[in-house]
Amino acid sequence: MIELSHVTRLYGTVIGVNDMTLSLPAGAYGLLGPNGSGKSTLLNLLTGQLRPTIGRVRVFGESPRNNAALFRRLGYCPGSEGLYANVSGYEWVRYLSQLQGMSASAATKAAQDSLVIVGMKDAMHRAISSYSRGMRQRVKLAQAIAHDPDFLILDEPFNGLDPIGRHEMGSLLKQWIGQGKSLLLASHLLYEVESITDSFLLISGGRLLASGTAAEVHALLVDVPNEVTIRTNDPRRLASLLLEHEITDSLRIDQNQLIVSTRHPFKLYEQLPGWLAEKRISVEEMHSTDESLQALFNSLLKIHRGELA
Amino acid sequence: MTPLIELEEITKNYGSYRALDRVSLQIEPGITSLLGPNGAGKSTLIKVLLGLLRATSGRGRLLEYQLGRHNRQIRERVGYMPEDDCYLSGLSGVESVQFAAQLSRLPGLESLRRAHEILDFCGMGQERYRTVETYSTGMRQKLRFAQALVHDPPLLILDEPTSGLDPAERETMLSRIKILARNHGKAILLCTHILPDVQAVSDAVIILAKSRVRISDRLDRLSQPTAPSLKIHVIDNPEEFAQKLERAGLKARIGALGAITVDGQHAELAVKIWQVANQANIGIRSLEPSRNSLEEIFLSAVREQPDANS
């Protein structure tokens, strides 16, 4: 669906995207990275608003630059404003749908349908200036899906939403994915993306660091130590047990918690039930702080900066 | 411990619109998160606390000072970090913090010395000598945080302190907030939409919706499910494990992302679970007590029907 081939984009001396090569089949992806990491540049390259300085961008096999036919298959939901204050949500979506190339009557119906889907049935004829933040985000989403595209691109859609707004936007996007459509969601906050999809792309400084699901990436990071916290009634005996079995080379005890650093977390998980039964040690709680996407990304960024061998 | 802040039946009307409806709450030292949908009255509440707005009715106090009568003394003891990007143009970072300190009655030279000290704590290096207009979003946020902290107030009101920050910066900001609360006994009122932050640092949670307090309680109490249960993640094959648990006489059900929830008291349950795992040769990735998710708590609190009096 998306193909980038050694794409670099420079703004004068400022780097936007740096030698990015990427090939994504249809599906739902989270585009994650810190502020200023090149997410907006990448999205602009995909929607054809920017041209790569070096390299080639292909969406659905074609260059998105000035490609009206391709635009009909793409829906773009921008992050920053860009809404007109005085018109109603309905008028705005209808106008943009007509710009997409729809006839007046088709645009009318499309606007109405999409606004109902995003839950703006009652408010669609009020002026946009009266809308709350969440409602404006929903109008932008309606505009993006009105022409029933195959691929939806969203730039920080949760920005400024309260938890209710976030939850509702999340459900809408999950519905979208449920219909079998594709989606690329750019955000700098992991937990926003985690609930929608588990395939992600991590970028930093305009470079693609990793892509895939958390499990896939984890499996590749063999030598990165994981920290597992175990709450048990007998931490010292458990500690000696783990050392004996050479599952860990460093651990510490904090009251009744044993915090174990291991390079073989899965071996630990598989063997632990047997060892506990053998030595009659009971464990009340166990979890790995590194399981989270956040911790994974921290490790990846450290490796990227040369802080971790 | 007597609460640092007590509000009783605070109401604020703008003409016919009621922005705050008989809000009563208590805030103790530690971290209290203030949550609520946009327009629920959070910013009005903060302005009433700071004395920028006068409550239509109700009483309140911060330490021994009365709301509405001792506004100056209250503001001396509150550090406010606004959400909006606000700054004093033309000043450098350290000059801005010094100016803020002086407005809070720190004497001249002491204010400069203290400004440097606070900027050290906030992780700002040589960039403190550059003008604020050259700062990135993250640096401006650090600066606002420093300005709120420079006069060592016992109460800090932080409005979205981590929004717009990168994950690493978010963690350090939360870490600083924790240090101030745990090691220095400050009361911190944290207003944010970012639920994972609330989960990570809060001692207490207040949820405001449609101008009224819906929930005001300690987080650990709120997180307790009504019936205790354990949540398990296995390496693979959650359905097989769930079946084995059922056969061992435990009540197990599978939830989102393959999480298995088993009802019962934690201690005896854990022993049985490990036994089953051993016999079935299934590895366990994590085992922890179930907690109510903050998102669920929030959504159910906000969707409550208002009672007949409102």
Added chain:
Amino acid sequence: MPIHDLGYREWHEQLASPWTRWVVIAKAGVGRAWQSSWLKRMMLFAWLPAIFFGAVFFLWEHSLTVKEMRGNLRFILPQEVSTLPGLTATLDIEDEAVARHSVWSWLLYLFLRYSQGGLMVLMVGIIAPPLISQDVRSRAFLLYFSRPLARWQYALGKLATVWFYLIMISAAPALVLYVLGVLLSPSANVVYDTWDLPLRIIAASAVLMVPTASLALCMSSMTQESRYAGFGWFAVWILGAFTYVMMTEIEMDLMNSASPAVLEKWSTVSLYHSLGQVQSWVFDISTFDQVKHAAAILATITVVSTVILFRRISAPLRA
């Protein structure tokens, strides 16, 4: 002890007075304004007329001892000034003490009204417009008023910033001129004869400072763009002076005489001339009756500007 000062430290020292926080704001404003190289040049330029007037003081004092110089004095001053009704009479007074008082009053009046008055318009136009409009634009009110700072302190601090620079170009050089005159004077009774002049200088400076600073800051508080405030400021002066000149020329043409009543009537339109009128009363050159309209205008402007200023400061907080 190996660990000395690690991490966050609490602060429990002695606080400064709560009533002088406006001084902090004024100092910050003064320092900020001084960063402008234009302002530094202006300050230098603003003291040049003082040199000229100092020379005139010297010449007049000298002429008391050297009688022949008296007549020549008239030719030094510019045409329009030396034909002012009161001035010619003054230069003819015989009694030295009375003459000194009169001549000095006139010189100080001319200095403050004409040369420093014009410079004042420029200087305030440089300093004042950004003072509040920048705070509005950068949303700094949240930072100010979440602290123990009352609105009056904020307003006073900003006003004091403008007053400081105005004093530097009006009262300060005028007082220096007075001291110079005292030092140059051959008479032993000079201070006894002219003790009221320093007070009048201060009063005239106050007349120059107060309505103008209030008006300028009022404009600054009404917009986020300091250039609109600056534009508005200069427009008020230029339009007023222009109207005054036009209307007085027309009327005096029609009546074929130079009547002070006409001048006084039209001075209410022009701020510059209103200020001049009231200053002439301060220096006892006109009676209050003659300047009451101008005084009323200035008072109204001061009050209205201050009220608007206060309202503009409070508004963003209630939002």
